[in-house]
Amino acid sequence: MLKGIIPVSVSARLIRNCKKSTPVFVSGRLLSLMTLGRDNEGLITRREYLQYFTTLSIETDAVLIADGQTGFGNELSARMTAEELGNAGAKYLVINDQIWPSTSVKISGSIAKKIFINTVKAAIYGAEDYNLQVVPKLEGINEYGYSELLNRIQALLQLGITQIIVSRSNKSDLLKLKQTAFFNHLGIALDDRAISFTEARELKPSFILPVRQTIDQIEKADNEILSF
Template sequence: MSSRKQLRKLAGARRGVIVPGAFNALSAKVIEDLGYEAIYVTGAGVTNMWLGMPDQGFLGLHEIADHTARIRDAVSVPMIVDADTGFGNALNVRHTVRMLERAGADCIQLEDQVAPKRCGHFSGKEVISMEEAVNKIKAAVDARHDPELLILARTDACATLGFEAAVERAHKFAEAGADILFVEAVTTEDEIRALPQRLSKPQLMNVVIGGRTPIFGAEELGSLGYGIVLYANAALQGAIAGMQKALTVLRDNKRLDEETAPVVSFAERQRLVGKPEWDALDRRYT
């Protein structure tokens, strides 16, 4: 089964599969190595880790396509790619989908914010008109070469227009051909429980540690009918915490030893990046 068919099956099962976010190829390999069934290429994570900047629309199409291709080469699990607003109008969305499909995306996420977008849990968001948003989803659906490529439609309308307006947009996105729906930054437990009852297509719930949405466990979200439980930046937040801890020990103690330092071993790092496999290839060709 292709990775796109695998992802379609995972979302359709509506069992709350956890999908962590990857911000580079190594984080993707860690996620796959730990047994997760899919990954999410996070625009916020790539922006934070690659540019050292906040998630406010600073990443471009060619940059996210480059990261997508590198991550696709590193892992085989299904991959959802965050394409922000599609980097322009409906024609730009068409180009975005073509480019990310070639780069190896299995699912492309598009949102209805005004560009430049902001993190879904920031203040100051605005959304485009319903008509423009729907046409961008139609353009995305029409653009894909492989009919198994999934389109994930996100609305940020809760923050500006209210919950009912967001549900209405999600309905329209489904009618336009979106395969998965994502109502971002709902703020009450009742809204979380209501969405699977109100929308027929498989849905994604974004769990943001420290964000505005109440946190439910993945099993409970699965029982409610959510297909995907996204932890877009858990790995990123963990990586920052780990770096801060290790570097604080180094600063204070003026040394780090593999046996006692809060770091993975040298051997584990080489295993994760496939050093034994590269050594085997080296022996084969020399």
């Protein structure tokens, strides 16, 4: 089960320095920033991500959370993504509900609930031979609204999903979510600045993925290097 503050990294050195049992989110967005210099996870293809992930997995022995983005295409691609990343040693697989290819800063749109549920089912099917837990990520609240977010969460829970990531929600929506019976199934991804790290922590979700904060630190480190 994912718990607490989850480090977000694509650095083998950082991952090696984590405790062996600490899960690390290998973010597609960070990989895009690192390899392409662009803040857009959708530029990273499944094959590119898989190659990088495989190397990290072999060289670090860590519990890795793979970023399956939208599943990189349709339901069939989601199945293959799960199979390949499971085979590469991922323990968790994040699949978001954006349209393909997903984007990082401003999202282009969300897929219909039915299609997303089928995508998650396909990913679960692909993961079944591996010790791989599928963690759906809901990113479209600003497009489909709070009540559709609840619908999606309930549909995923009915499917047997135990942990769900909610992203791009503001503080008031998250406070409403905190009052629900299923809040203990939720993690918060901080992909934008809709809510600060401190505010997210005060809500005490099951886990937090501080993506934006990690990028801020990397940018700060880059600027320091440039100032030498």
